[in-house]
Amino acid sequence: MSSTDTQTDDSGHFGQSVDDTGGALQDAVSPVDETTAAGAPKTSDGGADDGRGMGHLDPAHEHGPTDGQYFTVFWILLGLTVLEVSTYWWPDWFGDTDAVRYVATTVLFALMFIKFVMIAGIFMHLKFDPKILRRVFIFGVLFALAIYLIALSSMNFWTDSGIPWFNDPPPEIVTTTVPEGG
Amino acid sequence: MAEVSLEPAQDLEFPDDPHATATGISNPKLAMWVYLASDCLLFGGLISTYMVYRNRPGEIEGLAGSSLQISELFDIPFTSMTTFILLMSSLTMVLSVTSAMRGDHQRMRLWLGTTALLGALFLGGQIYEFSVFVSEGAGFTTNVSTSAFFTLTGFHGAHVFVGVLMLLSMLGLSFKREIEAEGVEVLGLFWHFVDIVWVVIFTVVYLVV
Amino acid sequence: MTNKTKAMIWAIVATVVFIVSGWLMLRGATSSVTFPLNTLSPHGVKADYIQTLTYWVFGIAAVVFLLVEVAIIWMVVRxxxxxxxxxxxxxxxxxxxxxSLEIGWTIVPAVILAGLAVLNVNTILKMEDASADAIEVEVIGQQWWWEFRYDTNGDGEVDIITANQLVMPADHDVNLKIQSNDVIHSFWIPTLNGKKDAVPGRTHPLVLQSYEPGVFEGQCTEFCGLSHGVMRMQVKSLPEAEYEDWLDIMTTNPDDPSDADQIAGQELFVQQCTGCHQINGISPGDEDPAYTPIPDPDYGATVGSALSAQNAPNLTHLMMRDTFAGSLLALYDEPASPEVMNPGIPNTNNLKRWLRNPEEVKPMDPENGQGMPNMGLSEEQIDQLVAYLITLK
Amino acid sequence: MTVVSERTPLALPGGEPSAQNHLGVFTRPTATQGWKSWFTTVDHKKIGIMYGAAALFFFLVGGLEALLIRTQLAIPGSDLLSAELYNQIFTMHAVTMVFLVVMPLAAAFANYLLPLQIGARDVAFPRMNALSLWIWLLGAIFFNSSWLLGGGADGGWFAYAPNSGVAFSPSHGMDFYAVGLLIMGIASTVSAVNLTVTVLNLRTPGMTLMRMPVFTWMTFIVQVLLVFALPVITVALFLLMFDRLFGATFFDASKGGDPFLWEHLFWIFGHPEVYIMILPAFGVVSEVIPVFSRKPIFGYPFMVGSGIAIGFMGWGVWAHHMFASGMGEISVLAFSLATMFIAVPTGVKILNWCATMYGGRLRFTTAMLFSVGLVAMFTIGGLSGVSHAVAPADTQQTDTYYIVAHFHYVLFGGAVLGLFSGIYFWYPKMFGMFLGETLGKWHFWLMMIGFNLTFGPMHMLGLQGMMRRTWTYSDGYGFNTWNLVATIGAFTLAVSVTIFLVNIWASYRAHKRNPVNPGPDPWDARSLEWMIPSPTPEYNFDETVVVEEFDEFWHRKYGHDEDGRLVRIAPTEEVAQHGGATGIHLPSPSYWPLVMAVGFPLVGYGLIFNLWWALPGALLMLVAIYGWVMEPPDAPSDHHDDLEGPDPVDSTGEPAELTSGEAQASAESDDAEEADSSEFTTEEAPVG
Incomplete structure (x- = not known):
């Protein structure tokens, strides 16, 4: 029983509101808002309202992963972790060059992301739960990522973290020739 | 005429009665997810602190204190063993949640106990690893790199420790009186989150050179 | 009288009152004589850039202020x-x-701000660049005074270490390398440029330039503990020729003490003061102290000074400056003027008052290694010391 | 997850029916009246009142500190306060006003009104709500106990790194700052998670997100900001605490520590924090102005959208506090542009309030006066804010009294005026009596005069170069006149606050003499909390209100004729609920929140003075947690099917009578087995 899934992302997309009135004098109750036969008033809030009075919750729950599927997911994760750990020995196997190091780092981050998504998606049931949970968690993760990346870059972490230190020579000044008359 | 509905606006005694909530998710579950989202910020901060400080003692000359960088002391094979253990505990946690859902008491307690054991094993491994570091001269106050490392892994260890405590309490309570299947699932969320954070820490701290 | 007319009267009265009072307040506010730390009286090119930007922002803000506040007053009455x-x-x-109206007053402020952003961006970019022949001066802040280090001959060695008063040529760019030895301070000469923090462990650039010679006041503006409020500095901008004279004097030895008091004062200085203060060439326990023109940049560390910042003012050419004790006390009875050396008579009672009990003049915490302790000198010792200190030109 | 909906706890191994033998170590307290009930209450209204009372007390403490500061600065070179004492007083003034006055006052309104405005009976986790109150209160007392134990914090409210370290402020003041704020941070995080879940989950049927009152929206945004901002300062404070108490070197530059790390971590929390302080006041004003203009809020979607925009953009601007700190040119550029554009949503709010008043029939009660005061004063604060959003101008203005003027215009002129407006507006609903209007007007006008006299001149002082946080200034800098004017203004403010206290006392006395109940809807207002009797009964709503549209209560009272003019359609008495519902089962009080909260300051003292103190604290917390977990769900004496007639849910599990209209499909979901003792029941007979 799918509810009218009018998704209004409750974190900011405020375009479609129930009593969005154009003309100055149009009164409050806009024609849009009628109560659908299914008993649940057609709501345009964060789409999270489908559970409202829908009888028992999350119809999707019956067919959560079976134990067998969890085992396969576990083996995949184990395999990925072994692969990750192996990158420690790559410099010995493929030569200790920068290229190997960059490839190893990108592989590591990729595997990390995959494991992250797998555990969150399957073990933590994010794939099967209502979308609002997914939105809350992903919002938190991306939020943390964005803020700390900005903070690190403004602490010139990426350029060279060789911060001009006590007895380092001070960085040379970008000297542009100021025209004599200036 | 005031619209009246016998539908209980809020089932306060059992607020986690989902069909009473507006989003269709039970309160404890939504609360746990909101908490986990905020915990991302906490671990994000600690990881950024570590990344700023990790090879600063070696990189910058003229600093007081030892110029030992914690990454020189890592014993990857041992730490990958503890990572496997934590990963396995995530599996046993899921199994205990599904058996709780099925109402199969026996297996739930079995898997809860194994998860707690594996968690404790992971903690033991960490404490051993720390003692090795300290013996090699990388104490908490040695320099910036070691204190950042110990703070980050210490906070994660604290979360694991609280997780193990909760697992054991859930195990104990399941003998005394009924526990909600929901309770086991929310505890599972916390435990998987702790495992996810270790996935990130293990990669960023130990493996990325 | 209906609400409508009452509202109109109120609106007009309010507008007039706002405009007049705003003009009155600003009118007296731009002189840098009555307000030495004035941010509205630029005397340097960088401060001019900031001034044009600030006046644009204040202008627009004043218009918006008038519109909104008068509208509120009008509506409240109407x-x-x-x-x-x-x-x-x-x-x-x-x-x-x-x-449509709401979208309007979302877009219009955005457009105004976009206009301002253009001016803002190119001002930001103009703030940092300096002329190729800029002079480099290291500015080092520590608890509660500022130190300036010059490398005049460009050999990488520090040739002049002075304090409290930065001397620079007029109409010439000066690149400051701002550092700190203990906590975060902030170097700010309002009439020449904005402020830049001095952060321990980092070196921050700031460019100063003054159109004509003059003495410009400054103040530390990042909270740094007990005497944050009196951690001041001055910039003395001299004409090119006089600046060269100043450099020569600062890189030659001061003349040796001649009469008995001065010599006794010097001995006392060697015993009591060289644990923290440096006079080029003199080290603690010297039998017959002899000056050398080149200072030792790590003097504090070499003599194991008790200060947490391990740095006390270099007094070799003390009397070349116009102020001391974090520019709090005057060294001469004449106010500072853009001369190589202050023509006035040295103000000995300031020096005496300081030597008698420094903590009474400036709140400090010597036990914790912050600031000058009370050396417990007798009056006679103080006179001898002051007699010696005055010779340090 | 099949089981959840039937909510059948797991059968015991032997398969016998699940007897409800709870492990409750103690029986739960039952008192809901009398002074003892206040310590064990879990009622969101009592908790809200306690937050408000404590916040007003700390407002006096902070105000006293402000008076000391102004007296010291009245004349140049005065030695009323030593530099050391002055540094402590201005730091404590700042932290008290931020964490002990504005945030808890906003929490008071949030706790009291949020459940009412969304038609709920209480918050999602009532005991956790009590826990956050007690942790905050004990954290506040812990923080202020620093005065008696070696002096207050002296590093400024943002305690920049090396100066707040143990080398440069050896006294215990900064330890109390670090540990105190950690404790209060825990309290705010717990309450933020609680209120976020409450708003998302416990909305009454029909109350979609876009039908919630603007105050609820602003409080919801604040809770989301808190959930994400507090962990960042928790990291910063832990690093500071490790530095100070356990010898780490996170911020010791000579050992590689980087003071910038503290600045970034603090301001990532710092800037959302200032929006956490102003948005509740915006919410209050968005409730008060429509009521006293008899017009709906102008542009509800834009008001909500701009609130979300402020909350979201608040995260991208934190480094405008660091323009002069010497971070790179590119960062300065980026953050300056982001900061400039955060003025747009604030501008939208101000103009929407004005548009709400336009064409309205304005009644100037004290609450309305304070709200219009906010709109007027916040405009000045916002404009002075834009003037240093442009980075080069900020390098002249930062850390001078211009900034002090700016944030007092937005914090005092904004948050405090808004919250006073809320106090006058909801006082009848909370306490069943009005606050005197004449004394209220005196309070308002004196506060406006005092406020402008104090903080207006500070703009000029700042532009003339007077630096912040200086315990004195010398003659000859031209600061004398304006500082004297500011001090006079400060004492006028003190008089106005005294009038406020007199007003509370006088209206209490007047009410005692001839108690006149203000009735459910004294101001002819618009949101759900005005549908129920005042003071609000413990169970809030007799029966659930089903919401059809925004401003539901208003639309049940008023329709409008063809050209949009207001027309009364139903008398308030008929629309409002009259209370008197019985047998509505509420969560019973509990000891454990207070017991657990007492553990926090003990651990705090242990960390600072002697670790042994932390042991009883930690034990207390552990005992409280387990006591809490094993607490029986309700009070023993309250077995539910006692007095009133047949239980509406008869034995076959079918509800006695399906509700008309909203086929809530509750039949299907309510097939719980026979109502066990803790089953929630609504006793009232269905209204025909």
Whole structure:
């Protein structure tokens, strides 16, 4: 029983509101808002309202992963972790060059992301739960990522973290020739 | 005429009665997810602190204190063993949640106990690893790199420790009186989150050179 | 009189009052004589850039201020409910929102700010660049005074270490390398440029330039503990020729003490003061102290000074400066003027008052290694010391 | 997850029916009246009142500190306060006003009104709500106990790194700052998670997100900001605490520590924090102005959208506090542009309030006066804010009294005026009596005069170069006149606050003499909390209100004729609920929140003075947690099917009578087995 899934992302997309009135004098109750036969008033809030009075919750729950599927997911994760750990020995196997190091780092981050998504998606049931949970968690993760990346870059972490230190020579000044008359 | 509905606006005694909530998710579950989202910020901060400080003692000359960088002391094979253990505990946690859902008491307690054991094993491994570091001269106050490392892994260890405590309490309570299947699932969320954070820490701290 | 007319009168009166009072306040505010730390009286090219930007922002803000506040005053009077009318009489029209109007007053401020952003961006970019022949001066802040280090011959060695007063040539760019030895301070000469923090462990650039010679006041503006409020500095901008004279004097030895008091003062200085203060060439326990022109940059560390910042002012050419004790006390009875050396008579009682009990003049915490302790000198010792200190030109 | 909906706890191994033998170590307290009930209450209204009372007390403490500061600065070179004492007083003034006055006052309104405005009976986790109150209160007392134990914090409210370290402020003041704020941070995080879940989950049927009152929206945004901002300062404070108490070197530059790390971590929390302080006041004003203009809020979607925009953009601007700190040119550029554009949503709010008043029939009660005061004063604060959003101008203005003027215009002129407006507006609903209007007007006008006299001149002082946080200034800098004017203004403010206290006392006395109940809807207002009797009964709503549209209560009272003018359609008495519902089962009080909260300051003292103190604290917390977990769900005496007639849910599990209209499909979901003792029941007979 799918509810009218009018998704209004409750974190900011405020375009479609129930009593969005154009003309100055149009009164409050806009024609849009009628109560659908299914008993649940057609709501345009964060789409999270489908559970409202829908009888028992999350119809999707019956067919959560079976134990067998969890085992396969576990083996995949184990395999990925072994692969990750192996990158420690790559410099010995493929030569200790920068290229190997960059490839190893990108592989590591990729595997990390995959494991992250797998555990969150399957073990933590994010794939099967209502979308609002997914939105809350992903919002938190991306939020943390964005803020700390900005903070690190403004602490010139990426350029060279060789911060001009006590007895380092001070960085040379970008000297542009100021025209004599200036 | 005031619209009246016998539908209980809020089932306060059992607020986690989902069909009473507006989003269709039970309160404890939504609360746990909101908490986990905020915990991302906490671990994000600690990881950024570590990344700023990790090879600063070696990189910058003229600093007081030892110029030992914690990454020189890592014993990857041992730490990958503890990572496997934590990963396995995530599996046993899921199994205990599904058996709780099925109402199969026996297996739930079995898997809860194994998860707690594996968690404790992971903690033991960490404490051993720390003692090795300290013996090699990388104490908490040695320099910036070691204190950042110990703070980050210490906070994660604290979360694991609280997780193990909760697992054991859930195990104990399941003998005394009924526990909600929901309770086991929310505890599972916390435990998987702790495992996810270790996935990130293990990669960023130990493996990325 | 209906609400409508009352509202109109109120609106007009309010507008006039706002404009007049704003003009009055600003009129007296731009002289840098009555307000030495004035941010509205630029004397350097960088401060001019900031001034144009600030006046643009203040202008627009004043207009918006007038529009909104007068509108509020007008509406408050215009739509006041008559006490007489009952519920149900002339009820207001239930307007929920005029989307086009609201989008309007989202876009219009955005456009105004975009305009400002253009001016903002190119001012930011102009702040940092300096002319190729800029002079480099290391500015080092520590608890509660500023130190300036010059490398005049460009050999990488520090040739002049002075304090409290940065001397620079007029109409010439000076690149400051701002550092700190203990906590975060902030170097700020309002009439020449904005402020830049001195952060321990980092070196921050700041460019100063003054159009004509003059003495410009400054103040530490990042909270740094007990004497944050009196951690001041001055910039003395001299004409090119006089600046060269100043450099020569600062890189030659001061003349040796001649009469008995001065010599006794010097001995006392060697015993008591060289644990923290440096006079080029003199080290603690010297039998016959002899000056050398080149200072030792790590003097504090070499003599194991008790200060947490391990750095006390270099007094070799003390009397070349106009102030001491974090520019709090005057060294001469004449006010500072853009001369190589202050022509006035040295102000000995300031020096004496300081030597008697420094903590009474400036709140410090010597036990914790912050600031000058009370050396417990007798009056006679103080006179000898002051007699010696005055010779340090 | 099949089981959840039937909510059958797991059967015991032997398969016998699940007897409800709870492990409750103690029986739960039952008192809901009398002074003892206040310590064990879990009622969101009592908790809200306690937050408000404590916040007003700390407002006096902070105000006293402010008076000391102004007296010291009245004349140049005065030695009323030593530099050391002055540094402590201005730091404590700042932290008290931020964490002990504005945030808890906003929490008071949030706790009291949020459940009412969304038609709920209480918050999602009532005991956790009590826990956050007690942790905050004990954290506040812990923080202020620093005065008696070696002096207050002296590093400034943002305690920049090396100066707040143990080398440069050896006294215990900064330890109390670090540990105190950690404790209060825990309290705010717990309450933020609680209120976020409450708003998302416990909305009454029909109350979609876009039908919630603007105050609820602003409080919801604040809770989301808190959930994400507090962990960042928790990291910063832990690093500071490790530095100070356990010898780490996170911020010791000579050992590689980087003071910038503290600045970034603090301001990532710092800037959302200032929006956490102003948005509740915006919410209050968005409730008060429509009521006293008899017009709906102008542009509800834009008001909500701009609130979300402020909350979201608040995260991208934190480094405008660091323009002069010497971070790179590119960062300065980026953050300056982001900061400039955060003025747009604030501008939208101000103009929407004005548009709400336009064409309205304005009644100037004290609450309305304070709200219009906010709109006027916040405009000045916002404009002075834009003037240093442009980075080069900020390098002249930062850390001078211009900034002090700016944030007092937005914090005092904004948050405090808004919250006073809320106090006058909801006082009848909370306490069943009005606050005197004449004394209220005196309070308002004196506060406006005092406020402008104090902080207006500070703009000029700042532009003339007077630096912040200086315990004195010398003659000859031209600061004398304006500082004297500011001090006079400060004492006028003190008089106005005294009038406020007199007003509370006088209206209490007047009410005692001839108690006149203000009725459910004294101001002819618009949101759900005005549908129920005042003071609000413990169970809030007799029966659930089903919401059809925004401003539901208003639309049940008023329709409008063809050209949009207001027309009364139903008398308030008929629309409002009259209370008197019985047998509505509420969560019973509990000891454990207070017991657990007492553990926090003990651990705090242990960390600072002697670790042994932390042991009883930690034990207390552990005992409280387990006591809490094993607490029986309700009070023993309250077995539910006692007095009133047949239980509406008869034995076959079918509800006695399906509700008309909203086929809530509750039949299907309510097939719980026979109502066990803790089953929630609504006793009232269905209204025909």
């Amino acid at each position: 739509f006041r409910a008559e006490d007489s009318d009952e519920e149900g009489q002339n009820e207001p029209r239930q307007v929920h929102g005029i989307t």
